[in-house]
Structures are given as structure tokens and as C-alpha cells.
Amino acid sequence: MASRGEPPTERTRVRRLPERGAYDRPTIDAILDEALICHLGWVTDEGTPRVIPTIHARVGDTLYVHGSAASSTLRALRDGREVCLTATILDGLVLARSTFHSSMNYRSVMVYGRPRVVADRDEQLLASRAIADHVLPGRGDEARPPTDRELAQTLILALAISEASAKIRTGPPKDDGADLDLPVWAGVIPLRTVAGEPEPSPDLPPGLAPPRFSRPV
Numbered sequence: 001m002a003s004r005g006e007p008p009t010e011r012t013r014v015r016r017l018p019e020r021g022a023y024d025r026p027t028i029d030a031i032l033d034e035a036l037i038c039h040l041g042w043v044t045d046e047g048t049p050r051v052i053p054t055i056h057a058r059v060g061d062t063l064y065v066h067g068s069a070a071s072s073t074l075r076a077l078r079d080g081r082e083v084c085l086t087a088t089i090l091d092g093l094v095l096a097r098s099t100f101h102s103s104m105n106y107r108s109v110m111v112y113g114r115p116r117v118v119a120d121r122d123e124q125l126l127a128s129r130a131i132a133d134h135v136l137p138g139r140g141d142e143a144r145p146p147t148d149r150e151l152a153q154t155l156i157l158a159l160a161i162s163e164a165s166a167k168i169r170t171g172p173p174k175d176d177g178a179d180l181d182l183p184v185w186a187g188v189i190p191l192r193t194v195a196g197e198p199e200p201s202p203d204l205p206p207g208l209a210p211p212r213f214s215r216p217v
């Protein structure tokens with residue numbers, strides 16, 4: 001299978017198993033939208049690599065991440081230093097007859113870039129709503145939007161999706177021919193994220209229905 005699209009830059013070219021690479025925006029966007037969280041990697045002033053798991057949301061060509069204005073990661077990234085953001089969806093355990101060929105089925109995205117601080121109030125509200133809707137579609141309509149005071153306590157960064165790649169593995173294990181007669185089960189155990197039964201907050205007034213879970217997981 002040939003990779004889909006062309007890498008926007010040389011460093012985004014998937015070199016290891018390039019046939020699993022994809023660079024077209026519909027593929028990249030679908031993974032970013034479905035992955036509940038991402039990991040944001042950067043290098044501190046001391047040269048230490050750091051990767052933080054965090055929530056993200058995509059609006060068009062922009063990825064938003066947010067957090068406390070006191071977050072050392074977000075504060076460090078105010079200067080527009082380079083980041084690498086990854087998002088991963090795990091689709092299955094690929095059990096080969098050998099440990100060597102055992103793998104996982106996945107869809108993942110890597111985005112390189114230099115985030116900018118979102119200072120405009122309207123864009124801050126847009127990003128906050130997008131993050132609420134990313135976590136649970138429709139939640140942005142239900143939950144109270146942030147006040148100016150809450151926005152002042154929040155740092156929102158925007159990362160352009162201009163240098164990104166996707167990598168996708170599907171299908172059964174690829175065992176060595178010599179292993180095919182081994183008495184070992186081989187195949188795929190599909191995995192997916194499933195929402196459990198809603199647990200109402202202990203202080204919830206009666207008569208309020210839980211939100212509908214419409215996320216495609």
C-alpha cells in the first residue's frame with residue numbers, strides 16, 4: 001500500500017515502514033479529532049526533554065491546548081519554542097506467533113510547530129468551547145463558559161497543523177513462514193475506548209439527565 005499524500009517537510013516523512021504513512025489532512029484530522037488526548041513534547045531551557053499528556057481540540061487548521069497559567073510547560077511555551085505533539089488511537093493488540101512480530105494496530109499523528117499564545121478573548125472562548133466539545137460533543141452548549149477571571153487563570157496555546165504526519169497499522173500479524181505451524185494462537189484482539197455508566201455527582205439536583213455519548217469510539 002502506498003502512503004497517502006506527500007510529507008510537508010523531510011522530517012515528517014515516515015521512514016520506518018513508509019507504506020504506513022499518511023499526510024492528507026482528512027486522515028490527520030480524523031485521528032486528531034478522535035484521539036481524546038495528546039502528548040506534547042518540548043525541550044526545557046536546561047536541555048531536558050519533557051512530554052506532558054494533555055487534552056487538545058482541533059478547529060480547522062489549528063490545534064488548541066490549554067491549562068493553568070501556572071503550568072510550567074505552558075509558560076515555557078509562551079516564547080514560541082518548538083514542540084512535537086502526538087495523538088494516538090489504539091485499535092488492537094496484534095498477537096503474532098513470535099514476540100518479535102507482535103505489534104499493535106493503531107492510528108497516530110505527529111505535529112511539529114511553534115505554538116502561539118491565544119490572547120484574543122473571542123479566540124479564547126472558541127478554544128475553550130472546542131476543547132469542551134472535543135471531550136464530549138455538545139458539551140460546549142451545556143456547560144457554563146469561562147468567566148474573564150477564569151480565562152485570566154488559563155493559558156491557551158494554538159498550534160498550526162502545517163507540518164504533520166500520520167501513521168496507521170491495520171490487519172493481522174505478519175508471522176515468519178517458519179512459525180506458521182507453531183501451536184500458538186495468532187490474531188488481533190480489537191481494543192476500543194468505551195464510555196461506562198454515567199456516575200452522577202453526589203451534589204447533583206434531581207431531574208437532570210446525563211449527556212448523550214455521541215463520540216465515535
Ligand SMILES: Cc1cc2nc3c(=O)[nH]c(=O)nc-3n(C[C@H](O)[C@H](O)[C@H](O)COP(=O)(O)OP(=O)(O)OC[C@H]3O[C@@H](n4cnc5c(N)ncnc54)[C@H](O)[C@@H]3O)c2cc1C
Pocket residue numbers: 011012013014015016017088090104106107108109110164165166167
Ligand atoms: C501504539 C503504538 C505502538 C508502537 N509500538 C512500537 C514499538 O514497540 N516499537 C517501535 O519501534 N515502534 C513502535 N511504534 C511505531 C513508532 O511510533 C515509530 O513510528 C517507529 O518506531 C519508527 O520510529 P522512527 O524514529 O524510526 O521514525 P521515522 O520513520 O524515522 O520518523 C520520521 C517521521 O515520520 C513521522 N512518524 C514516525 N512515526 C510516526 C507515528 N507513529 N505517527 C505519526 N507520524 C510518525 C514523524 O513525522 C517523524 O518525524 C508504535 C506506534 C504506536 C502508535
